[in-house]
Amino acid sequence: MKQLQKAIYKKESLIGLAYITPWLIGFLLFTLYPIVASFYLSFTNYDLLNAPVFAGLENFKRLFADKEFLKALWVTGKYVVLVVPLKLAFSLFVAVILNMNLKGINFFRTAYYIPSILGANVAIAILWKFLFSTDGLINQVLGSIHLAPVSWFGQATPALFSIALLRVWEFGSTMVIFLAALKEVPVDLYEAAAVDGSTKIKNFFKITIPCITPVIFFNFIMQLIHAFQEFNAPYLITSGGPMKGTYLLPMLIYDHTFKYYNMGYASAMSWILFLIIMIFTLITFRSSKYWVFYNDNGGEK
Amino acid sequence: MKKLLTMSLVTCLLASSLVGCGSAGKETAADAKGTPVVEKVAETPKAEPKEEQKAVELRISWWGGDDRHKPTLEAIKKFEELNPNIKVKSEYGGWDGHTEKMSTQIAGGTATDIIQINYDWLSRLSKEGAGFYDLGKLNSIIKLDNYSETDLAFGKRNNILNAIPVSTTGRSTYYNKTTFDKFGAKIPASWDELLASAEKFSEKGYYPFDLDNGSGFTTWYLVVVYMQQKTGRNFINEDGSLGFTEADIKEGLEFYKQLEDKKVVRNIETKTNEAGTTALYQTPSWIDGKVAGLLEWGSSIGKYEQPLVEKGQELVLGALLMLPDAKMTGWFIKPSMMFAINKDTKYPEESAKLLDFLLNDKDAALILGTSRGIPSSKSASEALTAAGQLKGLAYDGTNQIINCKPTLCSPYMEDAKMKEIYTRTVEAVSYKQGTIEEVAKTAHQELTAQLAELTK
Numbered sequence: 149m150k151q152l153q154k155a156i157y158k159k160e161s162l163i164g165l166a167y168i169t170p171w172l173i174g175f176l177l178f179t180l181y182p183i184v185a186s187f188y189l190s191f192t193n194y195d196l197l198n199a200p201v202f203a204g205l206e207n208f209k210r211l212f213a214d215k216e217f218l219k220a221l222w223v224t225g226k227y228v229v230l231v232v233p234l235k236l237a238f239s240l241f242v243a244v245i246l247n248m249n250l251k252g253i254n255f256f257r258t259a260y261y262i263p264s265i266l267g268a269n270v271a272i273a274i275l276w277k278f279l280f281s282t283d284g285l286i287n288q289v290l291g292s293i294h295l296a297p298v299s300w301f302g303q304a305t306p307a308l309f310s311i312a313l314l315r316v317w318e319f320g321s322t323m324v325i326f327l328a329a330l331k332e333v334p335v336d337l338y339e340a341a342a343v344d345g346s347t348k349i350k351n352f353f354k355i356t357i358p359c360i361t362p363v364i365f366f367n368f369i370m371q372l373i374h375a376f377q378e379f380n381a382p383y384l385i386t387s388g389g390p391m392k393g394t395y396l397l398p399m400l401i402y403d404h405t406f407k408y409y410n411m412g413y414a415s416a417m418s419w420i421l422f423l424i425i426m427i428f429t430l431i432t433f434r435s436s437k438y439w440v441f442y443n444d445n446g447g448e449k
Numbered sequence: 450m451k452k453l454l455t456m457s458l459v460t461c462l463l464a465s466s467l468v469g470c471g472s473a474g475k476e477t478a479a480d481a482k483g484t485p486v487v488e489k490v491a492e493t494p495k496a497e498p499k500e501e502q503k504a505v506e507l508r509i510s511w512w513g514g515d516d517r518h519k520p521t522l523e524a525i526k527k528f529e530e531l532n533p534n535i536k537v538k539s540e541y542g543g544w545d546g547h548t549e550k551m552s553t554q555i556a557g558g559t560a561t562d563i564i565q566i567n568y569d570w571l572s573r574l575s576k577e578g579a580g581f582y583d584l585g586k587l588n589s590i591i592k593l594d595n596y597s598e599t600d601l602a603f604g605k606r607n608n609i610l611n612a613i614p615v616s617t618t619g620r621s622t623y624y625n626k627t628t629f630d631k632f633g634a635k636i637p638a639s640w641d642e643l644l645a646s647a648e649k650f651s652e653k654g655y656y657p658f659d660l661d662n663g664s665g666f667t668t669w670y671l672v673v674v675y676m677q678q679k680t681g682r683n684f685i686n687e688d689g690s691l692g693f694t695e696a697d698i699k700e701g702l703e704f705y706k707q708l709e710d711k712k713v714v715r716n717i718e719t720k721t722n723e724a725g726t727t728a729l730y731q732t733p734s735w736i737d738g739k740v741a742g743l744l745e746w747g748s749s750i751g752k753y754e755q756p757l758v759e760k761g762q763e764l765v766l767g768a769l770l771m772l773p774d775a776k777m778t779g780w781f782i783k784p785s786m787m788f789a790i791n792k793d794t795k796y797p798e799e800s801a802k803l804l805d806f807l808l809n810d811k812d813a814a815l816i817l818g819t820s821r822g823i824p825s826s827k828s829a830s831e832a833l834t835a836a837g838q839l840k841g842l843a844y845d846g847t848n849q850i851i852n853c854k855p856t857l858c859s860p861y862m863e864d865a866k867m868k869e870i871y872t873r874t875v876e877a878v879s880y881k882q883g884t885i886e887e888v889a890k891t892a893h894q895e896l897t898a899q900l901a902e903l904t905k
Contacts, residue, residue, distance in 0.1 A: 167459075196556035197574065277725040301725050302718030387663070387726040390718065391876050406549035407865040409573070 264320025273384030304393020514752025578607030614784035616822030681776030747846030748822030
């Protein structure tokens with residue numbers, strides 16, 4: 149009997165394996181192999197045309213003395229600090245509004261999701277360039293409310309802001325996840341608060357936010373990881389921006405690989421980026437037990 | 450039964466997803482059996498050693514603007530008509546990002562059979578001369594006697610012919626005559642006149658000239674030309690060492706600062722604000738004539754002229770700016786672009802035929818016109834002269850450079866890291882990051898270091 153069970157189990161697991169084979173092949177070829185290869189390459193000097201030459205820790209040592217790398221790191225840090233809170237706050241705000249049960253609210257939910265589908269492709273980047281140009285729409289709107297036009301691409305900070313804005317504009321998926329979480333908040337909590345005479349704002353901060361902290365946690369991690377890897381927007385819109393003000397780390401990696409033929413050096417840089425993202429993710433995970441409230445355990449601070 | 454059906458359907462679905470993973474677009478050559486044996490037209494040279502026509506597909510890549518893409522596609526179509534067994538797939542686009550794309554393809558072994566390459570790629574991609582197919586081996590198909598020894602020398606590495614220059618070119622000044630006439634201004638004929646040219650323009654927010662500080666590095670180019678004339682020193686010597694001193698760089702940057710201060714050109718902040726990194730010929734400032742001059746290669750002036758002509762404006766060639774006591778001409782000449790054959794190509798003879806057609810064939814020359822400058826090939830330029838087509842801005846600009854005793858542009862001048870240094874330096878001046886003296890000092894150090902790296 150046990151033999152039969154074992155046989156069936158083996159057969160089922162083989163079938164399961166067969167079903168995921170396409171994905172498995174893709175994963176091995178396009179994800180695992182490049183990761184291992186780039187780890188190996190980060191210890192070599194490789195100019196794409198000749199075979200890699202082993203160079204030990206030289207790349208890493210060079211990295212920390214490289215002004216360009218440190219500047220890119222700093223700019224990336226600024227970008228992440230700008231984008232992640234902005235995106236989370238904005239999508240939460242829109243999710244709260246869309247949570248209201250008004251007539252035709254479904255139409256708005258769809259409409260607000262559309263920017264995410266469009267994505268940061270070349271067409272949107274070109275649109276963004278013309279939106280933020282000196283006589284573009286944004287400056288015209290600012291002018292109509294009597295504000296001075298901003299030098300969006302000419303100065304580093306506004307340029308970084310305009311790129312961050314592109315990412316924030318694609319808040320759709322984050323918003324939808326927040327919306328789902330908002331619907332999970334038990335209604336009786338609100339009723340109990342109403343009995344105690346609580347205001348809507350107090351409700352929001354004392355009931356809603358604590359109840360959706362798991363989702364905030366999830367969105368935060370996802371957005372953090374994506375923000376560190378931002379490439380499309382600065383590459384297409386500002387090309388690294390005025391005085392390298394929007395020159396994010398992934399762009400530096402790209403330039404070193406394809407423009408300067410230092411693939412080993414670029415691989416070392418990407419592993420440092422990986423370590424940074426991992427450290428931030430770990431910090432967030434460790435701290436989560438203090439501020440994330442799950443319905444099943446009572447682990448809140 | 451139901452379970453079997455479900456299983457088989459799901460397996461089919463999975464199998465089809467695997468098919469999707471395969472390499473896209475591997476079009477096999479057209480049915481060889483169906484191709485009839487065609488008599489070759491007299492133009493294409495020498496007998497094919499094979500009896501039956503082998504169906505061949507070639508890939509060719511080039512960069513340029515629309516004014517180059519259209520005639521090139523037409524010429525390729527003509528070639529396909531004359532060689533029915535050869536199908537050509539064209540891959541083309543603008544200049545921005547093209548170098549990176551090509552280098553990746555070449556390094557990854559997926560480059561096209563015929564590649565349009567830039568002069569500075571040779572020193573990097575073919576250090577020992579083995580980076581591209583040895584065209585000397587194909588000299589029965591490619592009529593190399595159409596080129597002078599100097600021209601061919603451009604394409605040789607280690608005495609192996611890697612590529613053939615299509616034309617030679619240099620940057621000249623061009624001006625939007627319509628805008629200049631509107632203000633009643635004179636087209637600048639000397640450096641001083643250039644500095645003073647913004648007088649009538651600036652009050653209306655127009656600019657008489659433009660310098661790109663990015664992928665085109667025209668700012669640095671102009672500054673170098675000016676200083677080469679002033680000092681008689683080459684920017685980069687023939688052996689690859691830096692010829693300019695720190696003081697030279699400082700003076701050149703001060704000259705650029707003057708251009709900005711006198712509103713001859715927009716400062717970098719204003720220019721970037723308009724449309725980020727969009728190329729000048731695609732911006733409203735150029736198309737509407739608000740920016741009325743530029744420094745551009747004779748071989749690619751077409752892409753700037755076309756949008757102006759469409760709006761009824763006229764672009765003219767400006768005089769070559771010279772200092773009255775210039776110690777050398779200073780203006781550069783270089784091979785505008787070259788054609789090479791992929792060293793791993795499966796069809797060297799057919800690729801050579803296409804190459805020879807595009808470079809030397811008389812009909813092709815008439816179709817291509819001056820979209821790649823004035824052809825260096827004797828037979829092509831003769832065909833153009835006979836048809837009276839050797840005219841227009843590309844012709845005038847190139848002639849202006851060829852006849853002025855130009856300086857040979859060093860292949861290291863366009864290296865990516867060098868361009869990065871030029872961009873940083875000019876940006877530092879425009880954004881006032883430090884004194885010009887400090888900026889010049891840093892630039893001198895970085896340029897020396899990078900040149901040492903390149904000539905190692």
